[in-house]
Amino acid sequence: MLIIEDNDELRQYLYDSFAKTYQVSTATDGVEGWAKTLELLPDLVISDVMIPHSSGLDLCQKIKKHPKTLHIPVFLLTARATAMHQLEGLETGADEYMTKPFNLTLLRTKVAVLLRNRFLLKEYYHRQLLLKPTDLIIPNEQKCLLEKAIAIVEAHLTEMDFTIPVLVRQMGMSQSSFYRQIKTITGKTAVEFVRDIRLKKAAQLLQGDDMRVGEVMTEVGFESPKYFRKAFHQTYGMSPLEYAKLHRSQAPSEEFEDA
Numbered sequence: 665m666l667i668i669e670d671n672d673e674l675r676q677y678l679y680d681s682f683a684k685t686y687q688v689s690t691a692t693d694g695v696e697g698w699a700k701t702l703e704l705l706p707d708l709v710i711s712d713v714m715i716p717h718s719s720g721l722d723l724c725q726k727i728k729k730h731p732k733t734l735h736i737p738v739f740l741l742t743a744r745a746t747a748m749h750q751l752e753g754l755e756t757g758a759d760e761y762m763t764k765p766f767n768l769t770l771l772r773t774k775v776a777v778l779l780r781n782r783f784l785l786k787e788y789y790h791r792q793l794l795l796k797p798t799d800l801i802i803p804n805e806q807k808c809l810l811e812k813a814i815a816i817v818e819a820h821l822t823e824m825d826f827t828i829p830v831l832v833r834q835m836g837m838s839q840s841s842f843y844r845q846i847k848t849i850t851g852k853t854a855v856e857f858v859r860d861i862r863l864k865k866a867a868q869l870l871q872g873d874d875m876r877v878g879e880v881m882t883e884v885g886f887e888s889p890k891y892f893r894k895a896f897h898q899t900y901g902m903s904p905l906e907y908a909k910l911h912r913s914q915a916p917s918e919e920f921e922d923a
Contacts (some may be wrong), residue, residue: 817858
């Protein structure tokens with residue numbers, strides 16, 4: 665995580681409070697904080713609102729708008745306790761907002777819950793991708809969004825020129841909102857997400873006994889056999905032919921791999 669706080673004593677206090685559990689980096693102002701956010705891509709940013717050079721609110725807006733960082737949760741700390749100031753913080757896209765002086769136990773609990781929820785989202789998606797059964801439960805809103813996005817991609821699998829703008833339009837969302845939600849749920853970019861769904865369908869088809877690798881590749885929208893084999897191996901740890909041999913009732917011959 666990244667902690668951004670200009671007060672030396674409080675910054676050290678926060679560092680000491682989290683360093684035993686998490687890998688922690690620190691920054692003293694908004695400019696340094698933004699640079700380290702881009703460089704480190706932390707799992708969480710905790711920032712004071714009133715920091716030099718660029719406020720915590722401005723920093724939060726930058727994080728939520730940049731394609732590399734928009735998925736990173738932001739936890740704002742501030743001495744401004746009015747409802748209006750809290751609303752202002754949340755409207756910038758902050759995931760959590762706490763007023764000073766804060767209860768450390770409560771802060772640590774909120775951070776742990778936030779990070780655990782993000783982990784569960786990614787683990788749920790990973791298990792879905794690898795066709796593994798799971799009893800993990802994720803919020804219904806994110807589950808519905810993921811299922812809708814998957815259904816749209818699957819409906820266009822044979823279209824090699826299927827684009828992200830088409831997916832975003834059919835989702836009925838703004839591009840920035842879709843990118844942020846998909847990155848939050850899956851840990852992947854929109855392009856990587858579409859590729860994952862194509863590969864998941866390929867894995868399902870390879871478990872059947874009636875399609876060759878080349879036919880599967882075309883069916884799920886890949887043009888290059890070399891790229892298809894490489895992407896499949898990166899996700900499933902084996903080539904398409906090896907995967908088919910492992911999962912089919914009748915093991916295919918080497919001639920089966922015509923891609």
